Amino acid sequence: xxxxxxxxxxxxxxxxxxxxxxxxxxxxxxxxxxxxxxxxxxxxxxxxxxxxxxxxxxxxxxxxxxxxxxxxxxxxxxxxxxxxxxxxxxxxxxxxxxxxxxxxxxxxxxxxxxxxxxxxxxxxxxxxxxxxxxxxxxxxxxxxxxxxxxxxxxxxxxxxxxxxxxxxxxxxxxxxxxxxxxxxxxxxxxxxxxxxxxxxxxxxxxxxxxxxxxxxxxxxxxxxxxxxxxxxxxxxxxxxxxxxxxxxxxxxxxxxxxxxxxxxxxxxxxxxxxxxxxxxxxxxxxxxxxxxxxxxxxxxxxxxxxxxxxxxxxxxxxxxxxxxxxxxxxxxxxxxxxxxxxxxxxxxxxxxxxxxxxxxxxxxxxxxxxxxxxxxxxxxxxxxxxxxxxxxxxxxxxxxxxxxxxxxxxxxxxxxxxxxxxxxxxxxxxxxxxxxxxxxxxxxxxxxxxxxxxxxxxxxxxxxxxxxxxxxxxxxxxxxxxxxxxxxxxxxxxxxxxxxxxxxxxxxxxxxxxxxxxxxxxxxxxxxxxxxxxxxxxxxxxxxxxxxxxxxxxxxxxxxxxxxxxxxxxxxxxxxxxxxxxxxxxxxxxxxxxxxxxxxxxxxxxxxxxxxxxxxxxxxxxxxxxxxxxxxxxxxxxxxxxxxxxxxxxxxxxxxxxxxxxxxxxxxxxxxxxxxxxxxxxxxxxxxx
Amino acid sequence: xxxxxxxxxxxxxxxxxxxxxxxxxxxxxxxxxxxxxxxxxxxxxxxxxxxxxxxxxxxxxxxxxxxxxxxxxxxxxxxxxxxxxxxxxxxxxxxxxxxxxxxxxxxxxxxxxxxxxxxxxxxxxxxxxxxxxxxxxxxxxxxx
Numbered sequence: 001x002x003x004x005x006x007x008x009x010x011x012x013x014x015x016x017x018x019x020x021x022x023x024x025x026x027x028x029x030x031x032x033x034x035x036x037x038x039x040x041x042x043x044x045x046x047x048x049x050x051x052x053x054x055x056x057x058x059x060x061x062x063x064x065x066x067x068x069x070x071x072x073x074x075x076x077x078x079x080x081x082x083x084x085x086x087x088x089x090x091x092x093x094x095x096x097x098x099x100x101x102x103x104x105x106x107x108x109x110x111x112x113x114x115x116x117x118x119x120x121x122x123x124x125x126x127x128x129x130x131x132x133x134x135x136x137x138x139x140x141x142x143x144x145x146x147x148x149x150x151x152x153x154x155x156x157x158x159x160x161x162x163x164x165x166x167x168x169x170x171x172x173x174x175x176x177x178x179x180x181x182x183x184x185x186x187x188x189x190x191x192x193x194x195x196x197x198x199x200x201x202x203x204x205x206x207x208x209x210x211x212x213x214x215x216x217x218x219x220x221x222x223x224x225x226x227x228x229x230x231x232x233x234x235x236x237x238x239x240x241x242x243x244x245x246x247x248x249x250x251x252x253x254x255x256x257x258x259x260x261x262x263x264x265x266x267x268x269x270x271x272x273x274x275x276x277x278x279x280x281x282x283x284x285x286x287x288x289x290x291x292x293x294x295x296x297x298x299x300x301x302x303x304x305x306x307x308x309x310x311x312x313x314x315x316x317x318x319x320x321x322x323x324x325x326x327x328x329x330x331x332x333x334x335x336x337x338x339x340x341x342x343x344x345x346x347x348x349x350x351x352x353x354x355x356x357x358x359x360x361x362x363x364x365x366x367x368x369x370x371x372x373x374x375x376x377x378x379x380x381x382x383x384x385x386x387x388x389x390x391x392x393x394x395x396x397x398x399x400x401x402x403x404x405x406x407x408x409x410x411x412x413x414x415x416x417x418x419x420x421x422x423x424x425x426x427x428x429x430x431x432x433x434x435x436x437x438x439x440x441x442x443x444x445x446x447x448x449x450x451x452x453x454x455x456x457x458x459x460x461x462x463x464x465x466x467x468x469x470x471x472x473x474x475x476x477x478x479x480x481x482x483x484x485x486x487x488x489x490x491x492x493x494x495x496x497x498x499x500x501x502x503x504x505x506x507x508x509x510x511x512x513x514x515x516x517x518x519x520x521x522x523x524x525x526x527x528x529x530x531x532x533x534x535x536x537x538x539x540x541x542x543x544x545x546x547x548x549x550x551x552x553x554x555x556x557x558x559x560x561x562x563x564x565x566x567x568x569x570x571x572x573x574x575x576x577x578x579x580x581x582x583x584x585x586x587x588x589x590x591x592x593x594x595x596x597x598x599x600x601x602x603x604x605x606x607x608x609x610x611x612x613x614x615x616x617x618x619x620x621x622x623x624x625x626x627x628x629x630x631x632x633x634x635x636x637x638x639x640x641x642x643x644x645x646x647x648x649x650x651x652x653x654x655x656x657x658x659x660x661x662x663x664x665x666x667x668x669x670x671x672x673x674x675x676x677x678x679x680x681x682x683x684x685x686x687x688x689x
Numbered sequence: 690x691x692x693x694x695x696x697x698x699x700x701x702x703x704x705x706x707x708x709x710x711x712x713x714x715x716x717x718x719x720x721x722x723x724x725x726x727x728x729x730x731x732x733x734x735x736x737x738x739x740x741x742x743x744x745x746x747x748x749x750x751x752x753x754x755x756x757x758x759x760x761x762x763x764x765x766x767x768x769x770x771x772x773x774x775x776x777x778x779x780x781x782x783x784x785x786x787x788x789x790x791x792x793x794x795x796x797x798x799x800x801x802x803x804x805x806x807x808x809x810x811x812x813x814x815x816x817x818x819x820x821x822x823x824x825x826x827x828x829x830x831x832x833x
Contacts, residue, residue, distance in 0.1 A: 003690075007697035015704060032717030037708050039718060044704045051700070118719050201736060267740050411752060414743070415764070418757055425752055470750040478749075 002064060005055010006147035009096075012048040013140060015041050016133045023126025027195065038125040039110045045132055046103035053100050056093055056146050060086040066153040069093060069146045075157035075590065077560050082160055085170045089160055091294045092139075092146040094173065098290060099135040101174075101181040106132065109185045109210075117206055123192035124185075131184055134317050142310040159560050159590030168228035175224055176248050179217030180286040183251065185210040187283035190276055194328040199272065199335045204262050207279075209659060211255060216655040218252040223648040234596035236522075236609050236636045238644065241391040246370040247289035250363050254282040257359040260409075264352050267414065269339030273329060274356070276336065280325040285363075287318055292370070344416035351412050355405045358398050365394040396449060400456060403511050406504045407460035410467055428466070433459035453515035457508045464501050464508075471498075491657065499658025506651030509643045516606075516640030524613060524634040537606060537637045544572040545610075548580075550629050552621055562587040564597075565621050567612045567631055571601065583612040583633075594618075602642050609636040734772040741765045 019041025026034035056069070060083040065071040073089045074082075088094040106128040113121055139145060163169070186207035193203035225245065226238040239245060258278040264271050291314040329336070344350065369386045376384040411425040436458035437451060445451050468487070476486035491498040519538035527533065529549040536542045548568040555561035564586045571578040581599035588595065599610035613632040615621055620628025710716060744765055748758040819825065 003693045004696055004700070007694075008700060011697075011701045011704060015708065018708065026720075030720055032720055033711045033715060035720060036711035036716055036718035040711065041708045044708055048700070048704065115719075118721055121718070122720065266736055267743075413747065413753060413757065413761070414740070415761060420754055421752070421757055424754065467750075470752075471746075474749050 001058040002055045002062070002067070002147070005052040005058070006145075008048040008051035008055065009136070009139060009145075009147065012045050012052070013133070013136045015048065016045045016129045016136055019045065020126055020129035020133055023122050023124075023129055027122030027126065027192075035122045035125065038122065038129070039114075042103070042106045042110050042125060042128060042132075045129070046100075046107040049096070049100045049103040053087060053096060056087050056096060057084055059147075060084065063157070065155075065157050066149050067146070068148045068150050071150060071154050071157040073157070073160055075159040075560065077589070078160060082165055082170070086160070088173050088177070089164060092144045092148075094177070095135060095139055095144055095290075095294055096146050097174070098177055098181060098294075099132060099139065101177050102128075102132055102135065102184055105182050105185055109188070119196060119198065120189055120192040120203070120206070123195045124188040127188035127191045128184065131188075138310060138313055142313050144310055159588075162560065162586070162588040162591055162595050163232055165560075166228060166232045168224050168231065172221060172224035172228050175217055176221030179214050179219075179221050180251065180289060182210060182214035182217060183255065183283055183286050186214070186279055190279040191325075191328065194276070194332050197332065197335060199332060201266060201269075204265060204275065208259075208262065209661075211259060211279075212655060212659050215252065215255045215259060216652060216659070218248065218255065219655070220648065220652055222248050222252060223644070226644065230641070231598065231600070234598050234611055236520075236598075236611065236634075236638065238641070241366075241369065241386075241388050243370050244293045246366045247292040249366055250370075251282045251285040251289060253359050253363040253366070254278055254285055257356045257363075258282060260352050260359075261356045264349050268349055270341070270349065271353075272336040272338065273333070276329055277325075278356075280322075280329075284318055284321060284325075287314070287321070291315075291318065346412065346417040346422065348409060348412050348414045348417075351405055351409045355402065355409065358402050358405070362395055362398045362402070365398070366391065369394075399511070400453060403453070403456050403460060403508070406507060407456070407463040410501065411463055429459045429462040432462040447518040450515040450518035453511055457512050457515075460504065460508050464504055467501060468498075495660055496658050499654045499656075499660075502654030502657060503651050504654075506647045506649070506654055509647030509650060513640040513643035513647065516643070517638070519639045521637040522634070523636075524632060527631055527633050529629050533633065533635065535635050535637060538639055539605060541574045543608060543635075543637070544575075545633070545635060546570045546572075547631070547633060550615070550621055550631065552624065554622075560589045562589055563622060565612075565615060565618075567610075567633070569599070569610060569633070571608065581608070581610050583610040585612055585615060585618075604642055605639065607636075607638045607641045609638055610634075611636070730772065730775045734769070734775070737765065737769040737772040741769050 019038045022034045022041070023038035026032075026038055059067050059070045060074050061080065063070070063074070063076055069090060069092045070086070073086050073093070078086075082089075086093060088097040109128070110121070110125060113124070189203050189207045189210075193199055222245075225248065229240070229245075230236075230238040255278075258275060261271050261275055261278065265275050291311070369390050372386050373384050376382065407429060411429075413421050433455045437455040440451055440454060445454075468490075471490045472483055472487045475481060475490050476483050479486065479489070481489065521535060521538060523533065523535050525531075525533045527547040529547055531547050533545045533547070534542055535545065546569065548570055550565050550567050552563060552565050554563045564584050566582050566584045568580055568582050570580050578601070581601055583599040584597040586595045586597060596612060598612075601608040611634040613634045615628075615632075616630035617625070617628035711718070741762070744753065744758065744761050747753040748755075748762075753761070
């Protein structure tokens with residue numbers, strides 16, 4: 001099976017090159033047979049990539065350590081589950097996995113469009129096969145072939161890094177990859193539109209759903225990654241502005257900008273070049289993310305020379321795509337003229353534009369902070385690191401402006417907002433914001449940034465709630481529906497608008513949680529069994545933690561675990577027992593380092609986060625010496641962390657609502673506009689649609 | 690081992706046949722627009738009318754007051770009307786259901802004659818002088 005997989009990978013390359021050539025040729029000559037052949041080549045390549053991936057998985061399951069990739073990321077003792085996910089545990093497998101997911105989305109795209117959007121499809125097939133060809137070339141020729149064999153067969157493999165043996169880590173990369181690869185479809189449609197000159201609003205309508213899907217996967221993938229970092233890395237944080245994290249954030253930021261700016265193009269026929277550029281940029285950033293994380297440029301500074309080949313191939317490809325995109329846009333400039341101009345600074349267009357500039361500014365700061373160390377090291381030969389302070393100083397203000405715009409955008413009028421409009425819509429939200437700020441101040445909140453963030457959160461929530469309330473009320477009145485039914489219809493009839501508002505609620509919740517970090521409490525103490533530690537929450541209550549002692553369990557090599565030392569701590573909150581938390585040190589066969597497992601008690605209000613920082617006498621503990629139980633315990637109280645995960649759920653819910661296809665979309669496509677202008681009753685129904 | 694390579698050869702042959710078949714036996718994929726899809730002008734019309742709908746919505750929920758609403762609406766209506774006419778010119782071969790066609794005619798008339806009530810949005814019958822929904826006087830020709 002494994003050899004068949006390798007053969008399949010080799011067959012896939014000429015097939016995808018064929019499909020690429022025929023896609024472009026078919027589009028140019030308008031020959032249906034060439035186009036059909038190109039489309040079939042996508043199905044064929046996907047089939048071959050499935051075979052290749054099955055080949056890798058079967059090598060993992062069969063413990064075939066003659067393969068370098070299997071020997072490096074697995075061993076006999078590893079659980080079957082982690083052997084299967086070995087496909088994306090390391091660089092080589094994950095490049096194949098990338099190609100597989102891209103093949104899947106390409107197949108889905110060709111299949112869904114087999115009877116529609118035909119004038120785009122030849123070039124779409126050509127572009128998709130171009131990207132797939134690129135990944136196949138990387139896999140086969142850049143020294144990263146997952147099927148590469150060693151000169152000998154080791155008795156056992158090296159096993160997987162224990163930090164990666166975590167539930168979140170198995171679903172986080174595939175989710176992100178789904179987001180990265182799904183974005184190739186809108187990119188393909190954009191290039192197809194440039195090539196065939198159909199640059200009206202249609203390509204945007206065709207790709208909006210794909211972009212939302214990709215955006216959703218990226219957002220959820222990023223949040224899964226935060227969750228993993230929070231539970232597994234053992235330092236109490238969820239984001240560290242690490243290059244790998246930043247790389248996944250970049251395309252998400254530009255895709256967010258695009259989702260907002262297409263509304264200006266749709267409503268006002270403006271920003272066509274800008275939107276086109278954003279799609280291209282986002283696609284390039286998905287490739288950049290893969291380049292940064294999987295070319296070995298960052299995580300293997302020592303083997304830099306060996307990895308240079310793949311870096312050059314990636315850089316060359318990105319440069320080529322960038323150049324082609326610029327040329328295409330310049331070539332089509334006459335067809336990308338704006339139909340309108342911004343009439344007033346105080347308008348929804350202007351708010352959207354400002355939102356775009358902020359998102360791009362944010363993205364640029366992240367981009368620069370991420371690549372600066374590489375550039376600096378390349379130029380001066382000295383290592384420079386750009387830490388969280390840089391990112392925080394630049395991005396906190398931008399983030400706050402973005403948050404405020406999430407409130408301003410929905411209620412400021414299109415074209416030009418008059419003074420009356422502003423007064424009418426903004427006085428209540430601003431009032432609520434000031435009220436919240438004053439109440440927080442009186443309650444003792446003195447941290448400026450947190451205070452401002454929470455107040456702006458209140459401003460945005462007031463606006464969104466008012467929108468829901470007014471919409472529901474108007475619909476209930478005009479249609480004679482009960483409030484619950486009216487609300488349901490309101491949301492289902494214009495999923496995009498209301499789904500978007502729900503996403504904003506999720507984002508507000510996440511901001512709310514981020515600001516909570518200003519009130520983190522951090523305490524570290526040396527403890528012997530029976531010792532107590534008191535830690536006061538920012539909410540005023542006090543936790544009393546009693547260290548009960550260490551228990552050791554020696555593994556017999558199963559799951560690669562050598563031993564684990566578990567510290568048991570009982571928790572009291574203001575004298576009331578709240579149960580027991582444990583935190584561990586673990587030694588795996590596969591790593592020299594000790595791993596820490598944290599203990600977390602999560603409530604809506606705050607997390608109590610326990611870290612077993614150090615043990616006085618590891619050998620003593622292992623030889624069951626009862627006198628060797630001293631530990632260093634680090635305790636964090638982290639307000640509102642749970643709201644990040646809740647916010648993520650709401651964000652996903654809102655996106656799914658916006659994505660959900662209307663069953664009768666096509667049949668009734670003329671209805672909303674008819675209703676909007678016929679009767680007041682139906683105007684409302686139309687407005688809510 | 691031979692079996693594996695035989696399997697590989699078989700896969701290669703099958704895949705090659707699959708992608709070459711359209712060219713060898715003259716199978717064609719359609720490259721034309723399917724009738725049920727939005728045309729360029731239809732897409733424009735849709736966008737113009739959706740913008741109008743948004744203004745209606747903003748007005749009905751009290752986000753826009755009357756003078757702003759009326760001036761915005763006049764602009765948007767002119768755009769919608771232009772889009773509707775462009776669509777009609779472009780879509781000679783593209784037919785819609787009769788009742789939809791009738792409704793479009795009615796809207797067009799309402800837009801042109803200003804029979805759609807500027808206050809409540811009700812589409813009045815030809816020749817009306819006052820809105821039959823809210824009683825507001827209809828300003829004929831406000832749309833231009």
